[in-house]
Amino acid sequence: ATAESNNLHLLHLNSLLPSSSCSSSTKGSKRKGSLEVVHKYGPCSQQNDGERKVTDSDILNLDKERVKYIHSRISKELGGDDSVKELDSATLPAKSGTLIGSGNYFVVVGLGTPKKDLSLIFDTGSDLTWTQCQPCARSCYSQQDPIFDPSKSSTYANITCTSTLCTQLSSATGNDPGCSSSTKACIYGIQYGDQSFSVGYFSRERLTVTATDVINNFLFGCGQNNQGLFGGSAGLIGLGRHPISFVQQTASKYNKIFSYCLPSTASSTGHLTFGGGGGAYRNLVYTPFSTLSRSSSFYGLDIVSITVDGVKLSLSPSLFSSGGAIIDSGTVITRLPPTAYATLRSAFRKGMSKYPTAPELSILDTCYDLSAYKDKDIFIPPINFVFGGSATVKLQPQGVLYVASTKQVCLAFAPNGDDSD
């Protein structure tokens, strides 16, 4: 009652900590087109071997690279361009940008006939779906699942470089496609600023989403030269807005509707569901999504205001509108204009003043040592985002705090480099 009357979140700290074992019963709406969502580094991931090899600092540093990639991709489409004019599978220059596949959540889908299961990171911030393919002509990184072998599938086919499908790759990946001189196969390339990349054949194949949902002739990248920090996953599933994305390719089946729920901790599972209808969604608030003039693949959002502890932050309305905003399943930490971040941080710190502080964690500069509260309730100031259309989204405590340990519980927001980013 006290928490309610003071507009605070009351929670038990343990509820923010992952357990050492997986609680895999998927909660939330589970339907015909539903896949289980798993955190890449949690106990539900088979990629983990029971031992977490990646630190929170690693995850946050990778997140920095992803944000740099998003900004560079948008500025590239503004005209600052450095796209690769002639890709081939042998050479691929390292480019400015970064790891598109650093998102932390994946699903398992089946590819080929007979189908082979692959763990793919799902990403609303990119368009091309790709996986590593045998014979890995140049290079493949280590992945948990066996690497897909197209020669053992009866439904695999390459796209030729004279096909109009091939030319779509330019806008989907930011790189013009190449053409195999011997087979005339279409060659895609997607590359990242930390020198991670995937290059290979642009192909079509049967994709098994669930036991009952099969997509024939799905366009994807069959990677022959893959290097980088993809964390044991077999590749990536692109859920952006481009015609080449999974969402657009399956429009007739799923009506361009999908949803997901990311679990509260790394030791539980969520879902990724394709298709809607049937009154599947209740108690939703909707906001129109917009198109960034500089990049049509991203899902643009209109942030109107932010409240902390029920008090609207005193910010100029133009602060959010000038640079625009996007929603991305692959970026871990929300990035705000520095002015907005400073104001939010100040209000949050005020609400948390009773708790001892802790050292910063990578990009997170507001952290608390809550080890003395491990078995007690804590109060945190709630944060709400108001989006266009008066859609007020109340963040859950799991959406406000990043818990590295009980000794280092951090405000899970970070600033961009400049208000104009």
Place this chain on the structure above:
Amino acid sequence: VTIFGNVQQRTLEVVYDLGSGKIGFGAGGCQ
């Protein structure tokens, strides 16, 4: 560009409806 990241989306049901051009948020999607 402001980016609404995945920590902030935890436990929310996030619905992308491209046909209607809207995104929905619902509390307790997988809590």
